Amino acid sequence: MPLPFLTADRAFDGETEDVVLPHHDRQRWRRPYRPGPWRVGLAALVLLLASFVLVAAMIIAATTSVTAAWIWFGLAVLMIAAALRGLRIGVWVSSAGLRHVAFLTTRTTPWARVGTLRVVQQPVRWMGLPRTVQGQGLVLEARSGRSAGAPADGPVVLLSTHGADFLNRPAAFDRASDTVEAWADEYRMVSAARRTAG
Known part of the structure; x- marks a missing residue:
């Protein structure tokens, strides 16, 4: 007979630690990665x-x-x-959009406004401090909500290889970036289908 606490531990082992199970409620905000040890x-x-x-x-x-x-x-x-x-700082996702939580601010971008998400090699902040080092960052460029032809908003670095969650954990950064991009791709397709149906 499997014990519940062993089953719960096994769900977070290995490569499955950041996977969202299909029966989970996608309406709730969740962080698609574990907070880092730092x-x-x-x-x-x-x-x-x-x-x-x-x-x-x-x-x-x-x-x-x-x-x-x-x-x-x-x-x-x-x-x-x-x-x-x-502990809440980071990127959160749900079916409503993408939420970037900083220490003093929270910015929510609906999936319809998410322009591009890409990993870029650039100077990034070390542990959120003003000091910058060369690293990788997951950059969001949101489309403006003013009109269809309006220019995109400025780029925002959502995650970086030198942040508190991913310092010395490049594999975890790659998994988290891929997961956020997968959510964006899925819900952008849903938004496009709704626009064409409407």
Whole structure:
């Protein structure tokens, strides 16, 4: 008799780790790849520091000023929110479109507006910092929504080989890029079929 936790582990082994199963709900937003170890490790470190700040807030509240304790408690809440937001950064897909989540912004592009998605060799940001290095990036060029003949929006780098998810993981970057491109191809064909039928 197979045990459920073993079956769940086996589903994420090997080459099938980024595959979306056919019975999954495509209406829900999902990340078509696993978060990288650098992203998860950084979030865990921030959460660990936030726990120390919470303990300090409790000690300050018990011994000295309650006002100062509230300040430290607010700092801990900000650290926890930043760690959770950092875990959400990346590319998300659903039948509605493609969503690019950054630390402070979220940009959703419907599949009908997705112009081209291609992997480009270019300078990319190292771990999201201002420093750039030579690498590969999955670049989105969206069509403008103003009119059919309007020029495309500027290119946006969705994923890169030197981001927190794919640093030192080129095979994972290739799989993730291929998966996002496959979603785009599928839903662009659906959008084109709807336009011709309508």
